[in-house]
Amino acid sequence: MPDLSALPAAFFPATTPALFTRADFGADFRWGVSAAAYQTEGAWNLDGKGPSIWDDFVRRRGRIKRGETAEVATDFYHRWPQDLELMKQMGIHDFRFSIAWSRIFPEGRGGINQKGIDFYDRLIDGCLAHGITPWPTLYHWDLPAALQQLGGWTNRSVVGWFTDYAQRVAARLGDRVQHWMVLNEPMVFTGAGHLLGVHAPGRRSLGAFLAATHHAALAQAEGGRALRAVLPATAQIGTTFSCSYLTPWRPGHARDARATVRADALLNRLFVEPALGLGYPVADVPLLGWLDRYMRPGDEALLPFDFDFLGVQNYTREVVRHAPYVPLLWAALVGAARRGVPHTDMGWEVYPESLYHMLRQFAAYPNAPRLLVTENGAAFPDQLRAGRVADPARQAYLQASIGQVLRARQEGVPVEGYFAWSFTDNFEWAEGYGPRFGLVHVAYETQRRTIKDSGHWYRRFLAGEASPAGPGAQALPACQAGIDDSVTNW
Numbered sequence: 363m364p365d366l367s368a369l370p371a372a373f374f375p376a377t378t379p380a381l382f383t384r385a386d387f388g389a390d391f392r393w394g395v396s397a398a399a400y401q402t403e404g405a406w407n408l409d410g411k412g413p414s415i416w417d418d419f420v421r422r423r424g425r426i427k428r429g430e431t432a433e434v435a436t437d438f439y440h441r442w443p444q445d446l447e448l449m450k451q452m453g454i455h456d457f458r459f460s461i462a463w464s465r466i467f468p469e470g471r472g473g474i475n476q477k478g479i480d481f482y483d484r485l486i487d488g489c490l491a492h493g494i495t496p497w498p499t500l501y502h503w504d505l506p507a508a509l510q511q512l513g514g515w516t517n518r519s520v521v522g523w524f525t526d527y528a529q530r531v532a533a534r535l536g537d538r539v540q541h542w543m544v545l546n547e548p549m550v551f552t553g554a555g556h557l558l559g560v561h562a563p564g565r566r567s568l569g570a571f572l573a574a575t576h577h578a579a580l581a582q583a584e585g586g587r588a589l590r591a592v593l594p595a596t597a598q599i600g601t602t603f604s605c606s607y608l609t610p611w612r613p614g615h616a617r618d619a620r621a622t623v624r625a626d627a628l629l630n631r632l633f634v635e636p637a638l639g640l641g642y643p644v645a646d647v648p649l650l651g652w653l654d655r656y657m658r659p660g661d662e663a664l665l666p667f668d669f670d671f672l673g674v675q676n677y678t679r680e681v682v683r684h685a686p687y688v689p690l691l692w693a694a695l696v697g698a699a700r701r702g703v704p705h706t707d708m709g710w711e712v713y714p715e716s717l718y719h720m721l722r723q724f725a726a727y728p729n730a731p732r733l734l735v736t737e738n739g740a741a742f743p744d745q746l747r748a749g750r751v752a753d754p755a756r757q758a759y760l761q762a763s764i765g766q767v768l769r770a771r772q773e774g775v776p777v778e779g780y781f782a783w784s785f786t787d788n789f790e791w792a793e794g795y796g797p798r799f800g801l802v803h804v805a806y807e808t809q810r811r812t813i814k815d816s817g818h819w820y821r822r823f824l825a826g827e828a829s830p831a832g833p834g835a836q837a838l839p840a841c842q843a844g845i846d847d848s849v850t851n852w
Contacts, residue, residue, distance in 0.1 A: 382768050383828045392495075392779030393824055394456030395449065395801065396737050398502040398546070400432055401788040403462060405439035409477035412468030414504035415514065415555075416791075419562035430794035436786050436804050442485055444811065445786065448802060450492045452817060453824040457494050458736060458781050459485070460502035460546065463527055470506030471523050479534055486538050497781075498535070499543040499602070500528050500585060503551045503562070510563050515552065515574035518656070524581045525588040536593045543673060543736070544585040547604040548578040548633045560792055568649075568690075576656040579636045583667035601637070602673030602736045605630045605724075606680045607716035611696045617684035621693035625682045628691065630723065638727055639666035649690040671778070673736030674724055676717045678710035706759075707741040707797040708790075714762035721770040721777050734779035738763050741790070741797035744814065751803045751814040760816060761829050782820065786811065 384393070400416050407413070420431040438445060449457060463470065465478035482498075489496040501524065505514055509523060532542065554561035557571035565571075582601055589599050608626050610618035627646035635643055641662065644650045681701060685694035698705035704712040717738060724733055740759040744751050764780060771777050787800035795806055801817035804810070813821075823829050 381828055381830055382765060384824060384826055386768055387771060390778065392456045392734065392781075393454065394458055394495075394497065394779065394781040395454055395785035396458040396781045396783045397438070397460075397785050397788065398499075399460040399462035399465070400435075400502065400504040401784075401790070402436045402438040402459075402786065403465075404432065404434040404437045406431075406433045408439070409465075409481070410468055410475040411462065411478060412464040412470070412475075413507040414462065414464045415507055415510045415562040416504050418507050418510075419564055422564065425564065426792055427794040427796060430789070432789040434806075435789045436806075437809050438786075439481065441809060443488060445802075446488050446492045446494060448811060448813065449494055449785065452801070452813065452821040454785075454820075455494055456497060456779070456781065457489055457785070458497040458499065458543070460499040460504075461531060462504055463501065464504065464506035464508075466531060467506060467527060468508070470509035471526065474530065474534075479531070482531075482535060486535060490538060495541065496539050497541045497543065498539060499546050500524075500531065501544070501581075502546040503555075505563075514563060515556065515577050516565075516570050518573075518577055518580075520577050521580045521584055525584045528585045529588040529592055532589050533592045536589075536597065540594075540596060541598045542589055542593070542600070544589070544599070544601040545578065545582050546602050547675060548575075548582060549629060550604050552578055568652075572650075572653050573656050575632065576653050576661075579633055579642075579665055580661065582633065582637055583665055586667035586669060598670040600669050600671035600673055600731075600734070600736075602675055603630075603634050603724075604675050605720045606676065606678055607713070607719040607723075608680050608682050611681050611683035615684075618682065621684040621691075622682040624691055625680070625693045625695070629680075630720070634672065634724065634727075636665040637667055637669065637672075638729055640727075641665070647691065669731050671732050671734050672724060672730065673734050674717075674720055674777075675737035675783075676720045676735070677708075677738065677740070677783075678706075679713045679716040679719075680711075707743060708793070710740075712740070712759065714759060714766050717763050718766035718770050721767070721775045722773075725770075725775040725777075730776075732776040732778050734781070735767060735777065736779075736781050737783040738780070739783035739799045741799045744787075744798045744803055746803055746805065746812055749812065751812055753814045753816050756814070757816040757819045760820065764823075764829070 406417050420426050461482055468475050486496050552571055552574040555563055556565040556574045559566035586599050608622050610622045612618045624647050627643035631643045642650050642653055681696045682693055683696050688694055698711035724730055740756050742755045744753055767777055767780055784799045786802040787798040787804040790797045801814055801820055803812040803814050
């Protein structure tokens with residue numbers, strides 16, 4: 363594997379500001395951390411909670427590395443007061459978390475589970491008591507299993523089920539919550555869950571993917587309208603998108619360039635453009651024309667919604683090549699391991715400049731609202747030694763990424779916040795508990811929390827300490843073995 367200490371430019375591009383402080387972003391810039399219900403809460407069947415599609419998926423043989431489940435996860439359901447206290451100590455004043463749909467509606471619809479909604483009542487009150495602004499996300503991939511039995515996202519009725527859930531939750535919590543997010547990364551839960559089958563519900567069907575895509579795009583907009591109908595006029599409503607800066611494997615190669623355009627349309631533009639009133643990017647990905655099978659008269663007018671902000675969630679770039687063996691898209695991703703570049707425990711290339719490019723890309727839409735970075739982070743091997751987790755690679759990644767946010771902001775991109783993924787280590791979906799993204803280390807056997815060196819750095823930065831682009835090449839460890847993803851196919 364390549365040695366990160368020999369390639370500091372991967373962490374610290376020349377375009378990264380050499381030295382910056384929190385003040386350079388302005389007094390109104392929001393600084394936070396992110397988490398998700400299924401990855402942290404545990405308590406999967408307590409206090410009336412119904413199972414989600416992930417509770418079912420993790421029990422299928424071979425789906426999750428080491429056969430791990432999130433039955434306990436980081437036990438946030440019971441330990442949230444301790445975690446909020448840690449946030450306060452770290453100077454973090456904005457917390458993005460998600461609400462577990464099946465904790466509120468065990469069957470996905472019908473009567474509210476009182477103990478479930480009471481949990482989020484307490485959590486929100488706890489945030490406010492600690493001076494932390496809550497930013498709930500309504501859907502972070504954990505569809506109630508009862509709804510999956512009815513077809514889940516492939517059933518158009520899911521739009522109504524979701525909007526009813528959104529409206530009833532907002533009516534209960536909206537008196538204290540001013541910032542809402544509708545969906546988390548719809549391209550991932552439709553693509554990985556319905557086309558590739560590597561995430562819940564584990565489908566491998568182009569038809570299921572197209573149906574889920576259209577219904578999720580409708581739910582994205584209709585969910586926004588449902589929130590707008592019950593929330594105060596001052597409430598801010600957004601949604602979030604996964605994205606990666608894409609470049610061709612062979613610069614100047616026409617087929618690779620065209621494959622990159624197709625991949626960009628599918629991975630980065632599929633959900634944001636309908637929300638902005640631009641429709642699906644069918645011209646660049648003709649297979650999306652088959653979405654017509656699932657559209658009804660008037661759907662074009664239902665897809666847009668005037669979001670107050672968009673959440674940009676970026677971790678890496680991807681390199682794309684023409685792939686004649688991948689029908690319909692004719693494109694594949696060339697993994698970091700094959701290219702011999704530094705990568706994280708997820709197999710993702712270390713390329714903080716990707717965040718700058720994606721902020722620019724989203725801001726280039728003529729009707730784009732303001733932007734927030736609602737997820738950004740890196741998984742590296744962590745070791746707890748003598749009560750300390752030294753993680754210079756993660757710290758360097760965060761420093762360089764935040765420098766790229768400042769670069770974009772100084773060029774006029776309307777980016778108004780940064781949320782690090784994640785606050786604590788957590789259950790990382792199909793990868794189980796192996797990859798660690800947290801600013802806070804979790805010893806899963808005991809649930810003991812330890813602020814990592816990167817978390818202490820974030821605290822100092824939020825307190826006003828100047829940050830360099832990075833600590834220097836000598837502080838970077840050798841790259842650890844990641845996922846061997848030499849070529850990823852759709």
